[in-house]
Amino acid sequence: MEGYLGIILIVVVVALVAAGGLFLLFRPGRTVAPPAEPPTLPQEKEETEPRPAGAGEESEGAATATVPPPPAPAVKPAPEIEVPPPSAGRMVRLRSRLARSQSALGRGLLELLSRDRLDDEVWDEIEESLISADVGVAPTQAMVEELRTKVKVLGSRTPAEVRGLLREQLLVQVNPDLDRSLHIAKHGERPAVVLVVGVNGTGKTTTTGKLARSLVGDGKQVVLGAADTFRAAAADQLQTWGDRVGAEVVRGPEGGDPASVAFDATAKGIEQKADVVIVDTAGRLHTKTGLMDELGKVKRVIEKKATVDEVLLVLDATTGQNGMRQAQVFAEVVNITGIALTKLDGTAKGGIVISVQRELGVPVKLAGLGEGPDDLAPFDPEVFVDAILGED
Structure with a gap:
C-alpha cells in the first residue's frame, strides 16, 4: 500500500514540475527574441576623385572606372579696353x-x-x-x-x-583770356589730383568718367577714386567707366569714410606713377553745413599725400541762376578752380557761362554737350559764341 502511495506522489510531483515549465514558457507578455540577422558585408566607399592610372586594380586584372574631373569654372572675359579719341577739337x-x-x-x-x-x-x-x-x-x-x-x-x-x-x-x-587749361601736370613722381564736387543730380560721376576717358585719349595714365561712398551705384558706375579705358578704380565700403578713399586713391596713383588721380565726391546740398565741412576734410586729407591741382565744380546748365548760388557756397569751402557745365546742349540759357564766370572769377573749363562717352569737351569761347549766333 505504501509502495503505491509513493509512486502516486512521484507522478504528481513530475506533473507539477512539467506544468510549471510550460507556464514559464508560454506565460502572458513574454516576447520571443528575434532570430539573429546574418552579418552584412562592408560596402565599398564610392570614389569621388579620379585615381591615378593603375591604382586600385584587382589582382584578376579587372579595371575600375574613374570619375571624370569636374569642369573648370567659366572665366569671365576681361572687358575690351577702348581707345578714346583725343580731347582736342x-x-x-x-x-x-x-x-x-x-x-x-x-x-x-x-x-x-x-x-x-x-x-x-x-x-x-x-x-x-x-x-x-x-x-x-x-x-x-x-x-x-x-x-x-x-x-x-x-x-x-x-x-x-x-x-x-x-x-x-x-x-x-x-572772356577768352581766362586760363581754361586743366592743371594736370605731374609733380615729379607725384600725380596731379583733380577733385570733382557738386550737388546731387548735376552729373558728377558721369563727368568724372568722361574726363578720365578724355585724359586717357590724350595719353595720360589715370587712377579714379570713388569717394562717393553714400551710393554704391556711383562706385559701380565709376568702375564701369574705368574698366572701359583701363583706369584703375579705388573704392571703399558703402557708407565708409570718403576722405579715406580719396587718400587711398592718391596713394595708389603715387605707387603706380600715374599722371592724374581724379576723385569723385558725393553730391551734397550747398545748404548742408556738415556735408560741406566733410568736403573740406576730403581735400585736406588728399593734401597729406599730394597737391590738389584742380577742384572742378560740376553745374547743370539747366538750373540757371540757382547754379550760381551753389557755386558761391562751394567756392567758399574748397577754392573752386574751374567749372564743368553739363547739359549745355539741352538749354537755351547758355548765358550761365557768362554769369558764373563773372561772379566767381572762375572759368568754365569743360562743357557737357550730350550723353555719349566722348561728349565732354574743353570749353572754347569762340566756338560757344559762334554757336549762339549761328552761321554767317
Missing part, C-alpha cells in the same frame, strides 16, 4: 548740338539789332532776351551799354556789322 565737332539750343537767342538778338530804328523799347527787348538767357543783370547792362554806343558810332548797320558787334560783345563777356 571736340567742341568744334559738337558745335552743331550747341547751336540747336543756343541759336534762338542769337537769332533774336540779331533781328532786334538789325531794325532800322533802335529806340528804348527795342533796347529793353534786347536786355530782356539776355537776362532770360541767364547772362545775369550786370553783364547784360554792360553789354547793352556798349552796343548802344557802338550803334550810334556806326549809324547805318549791315547784317554783317550787326553780327560783328554782337559777337564782339559776347566774347568780351565770356
